[in-house]
């Protein structure tokens with residue numbers, strides 16, 4: 001990893017402080033002591049556990065499904081409650097990250113559950129590294145619309161020498177380094193006091209009548225429950241609201257797979273262009289690396305058969321392209337650095353919310369009494385006005401105690417392309433988290449939060465509401 005700049009945020013913490021922060025945020029003693037043990041000078045005494053030691057097995061509940069008359073039947077079974085919290089955020093992508101930090105900053109006990117071992121979702125795991133649209137033209141002036149938690153995150157990433165393009169120059173739409181992005185996200189959730197649960201896949205919900213009271217998650221420990229006062233569904237695919245029985249719309253969309261090539265600075269672009277290669281890939285903070293987008297076919301991102309097929313098909317396509325590059329004069333030094341650990345699923349489920357935001361409303365700059373943020377404009381280079389986003393687009397029509405955030409909120413077909421972008425997901429995530437925290441504080445359902453209070457809270461947390 002490249003060295004951080006003197007002003008970067010991580011090195012300002014001592015190792016002891018970082019370990020304490022991570023432990024306080026629920027990363028747990030094993031993580032903390034491991035960090036110290038791995039980094040301790042040779043010969044220093046550390047409390048180590050001998051490797052490969054036999055220990056008593058952790059008890060695991062066993063309620064296997066059985067075959068009854070040719071049907072697979074799952075028995076009714078009690079579930080251990082792993083944890084209880086005020087606000088539970090499902091999914092640690094841009095939306096879930098912002099939601100968790102916003103909720104925790106209201107003072108709510110907040111837990112963030114993520115199926116993989118890092119934060120950032122498609123941004124870091126899908127290697128979709130260009131964050132846009134961060135700006136819109138408001139009253140003729142180019143204005144940053146991603147403020148508050150999203151802006152703080154981008155600013156902190158940009159403090160690293162190779163953290164981000166554009167940001168330090170005050171320009172729009174930075175591209176960030178994926179590893180530094182994950183690191184700063186870890187740091188910010190830890191500082192906010194969010195309890196982090198990685199490697200947990202939310203498989204179902206806990207319902208009390210019409211209200212979501214928590215989730216059922218799967219991990220290496222088996223099935224366990226987490227109970228919560230309010231849940232934010234930032235899974236991207238609406239896994240929580242769908243399991244809760246909320247109305248939604250299902251869509252097919254292009255599914256791609258991003259990869260990165262190395263030695264980008266050891267190519268002869270003029271020769272490559274002459275041979276028909278339009279571009280090596282998109283710019284990254286490190287000159288030696290480029291990320292390469294792939295649109296892919298429009299298909300069902302909830303179908304594991306399709307997802308499995310595309311993983312293999314796209315990898316073959318990528319290898320072909322890399323080989324072509326390597327065999328073309330000017331591209332001999334290029335190598336295939338990495339394929340994204342996460343397939344590029346753009347859109348699957350969209351919540352049917354109390355308000356569907358339409359493209360016509362967005363283009364007319366329709367202001368809503370419950371505006372919770374302003375989105376930037378896709379494809380216009382930030383030259384168009386933004387579009388106010390109503391809170392109603394995050395609130396299910398009927399099911400209670402759950403809010404949507406990120407790429408599964410309620411918009412019409414034409415607005416999907418703007419709504420799903422990272423910058424906008426940071427904005428809707430921030431709003432959902434603040435609203436969840438406020439609902440806990442006010443002891444009310446998320447749909448009943450006082451809008452002026454929510455808007456005041458968001459402004460206090462730095463958000464831009466137009």
Ligand SMILES: Cc1cc2nc3c(=O)[nH]c(=O)nc-3n(C[C@H](O)[C@H](O)[C@H](O)COP(=O)(O)OP(=O)(O)OC[C@H]3O[C@@H](n4cnc5c(N)ncnc54)[C@H](O)[C@@H]3O)c2cc1C
Nearest residue numbers: 091093094095115121122132202235236344406407420422
């Ligand atoms: C190929 C491609 C190219 C793109 N290009 C750009 C671009 O250039 N610029 C841009 O701004 N945007 C781009 N996007 C869009 C953008 O990356 C995503 O829409 C955005 O990251 C969505 O954020 P999110 O937080 O809503 O969801 P995600 O980023 O999808 O995050 C959801 C998180 O939830 C977790 N999760 C999901 N289900 C569960 C579960 N059941 N239990 C636990 N955890 C779960 C996931 O692991 C993930 O971390 C692109 C998308 C794709 C696919």
